[in-house]
Amino acid sequence: MENLVERFLRYVTFETQSKPKNHHCPSSTGQKVFAQALYQELQDLGLAEVSIDDRCYVMAKLKSNVAFPVPAIGFISHMDTAPDASGKNVKPQIVENYQGGDIALGKGDEVLSPIQYPELHTLHGYNLITTDGTTLLGGDDKAGVAEIMTAIEYLIKHPEIPHGDICIGFTPDEEIGRGANHFDVEKFGAQWAYTIDGGPVGELEFENFNGSTAEVICHGVSVHPGTAKGKLVNSMHIAAQFIQSMPAEQTPEHTEGYEGFIHLTSAKMGVARSELTYFLRDFEAQGLEEKKALMNAKVEQLNRELRKGSVSLNITDSYSNMRDMVEPHPHIIEIAKESMMACHVEPLIKPIRGGTDGARLSFMGLPCPNIFTGGYNFHGIHEFITIEGMEQAANVIVKIAERTASRYKA
Structure with a gap:
């Protein structure tokens, strides 16, 4: 997992805010640049069926390494960041071994305070990545992208871990509700998938607004x-x-x-x-x-x-609420829960007070619940994420791939 933090810090430097008034796809040129970089990185990892289309949907596949049939599963994250706060010139800072109190953001007077965000009281001893107080961080959802890429790289380097076909998808314009508009479910090739687009560690969501x-x-x-x-x-x-x-x-x-x-x-x-x-x-x-x-x-x-x-x-x-599309397939949730517990993560099943690409994709025939990234306070200058949470998310992705294979082993 040594490349996870480096990847994330590199990804957040791409300016990828979606633009709701622009009806082209993607809605911003920065997403094209980021998509091309991810396309090249997937190729460099040696994945199969790496593609990028004219709307900047990026897909790839890690081929099965087992001799028995295993359903193809997918992991999906979005490349854009929200238009609610600036995503230009993001300057992340790492706070090592947080011990409480206010965190100064950058050189100004802006702080990240446990008075305003009480969850900081539960994160003493954690390593945090914050903004400099002038932009959002971009953990929503570049953390998800980094976690998927790192998990896939780990599976490549550890062929002893059994897995079926793993489909990877990165989408544009999720933050303005268009992430699934041109997603080719048939081309993607998975029987079900997980969006890696949630918040604090343990979140597992299959209900949304x-x-x-x-x-x-x-x-x-x-x-x-x-x-x-x-x-x-x-x-x-x-x-x-x-x-x-x-x-x-x-x-x-x-x-x-x-x-x-x-x-x-x-x-x-x-x-x-x-x-x-x-x-x-x-x-x-x-x-x-x-x-x-x-x-x-x-x-x-x-x-x-x-x-x-x-x-x-x-x-x-x-x-629409994905619940009706996911509940008929309880094994999808069970595999995620079992994988979390195997990684010493307590599943926190809760409704998404928002929406994800997974909601739309579930109605397009790809059941797609949502899994945590380890981040907090998305869409604003007080956004932050824990390095430990990111590592746990990547570990859960690896474990889902492994447990899916073991579930279908003869």
Whole structure:
């Protein structure tokens, strides 16, 4: 596992933020650069069927080393990072043998504090990789990429470990909900797979939100302010009314566990036109439909109340709860649980309060639960990961490959 940290530190230097307003795939040129680097690295490792397509989906296969038939399994991670915080010029720092207290990030006043993030109290003695306080780290999901690559390299160097065909896939644009859009399940060749895209050690997830995106457009009228009386309609005021009409108790900061939410993610404001983007999330399909109905009702109500100006709404479905696609195949979860316990990792089965490529892929015929990477606080400048957690994730990948083979041994 000696190459794991070096790999991760190298990977996070690639600027790969996805861009939601760009509808090309991939949505950013940095993803192309990173995909090409991974393609070359897979070739250098000597894997079979290494490919990269014009949309930068990278695939490869480690061929079986056993004489008996074993189902082909897969491991998948995404190459992009979230647009929520800068991913340019990432400067990771290693904090060895953390003993508690605030961690200074870079040279400024920004700190990673256990007061704000109590999980740090459980990580005394661990080696952490943090940001410098100006960017996200990129552990979501370059940690997953590094862990898969390291596990595959380990299997190559240890041919005494039995395994069937291992399929590897790296996808673009997962963070903007498009990671599975052009994923070729048949070409990938696995009977089932695992996304390596979770958080703290032990996470094993096969339930996720049903997700939709709502675009609220507020229409006003722009007139020079010097002659605006009775004519100007400021769409930003309309947007403010709509925001205030939404239930505060259904926001992410007030929900947890199996509770859904309505999350205002961005706003583009102007006098004549303002655009609000919301994420709608619920673990139950009916709950998601109720949130859609609520937004429709609020738009209709506001249009009735406005003397001038108007509001329009467009809702697009993103993904569904993978539970119904994974539960009929309990051996997929059992193998993951057994592998974790064999690596002295206590499985923590919990719902994903978000979505992964695995959710979409499960509905495309590739059951695909999600496994931890060892990271925390994704999508922001306080993101960090433990080296020990990354090592455990890589070990679990190796063990899943081994236990799958042993399960099917005659």
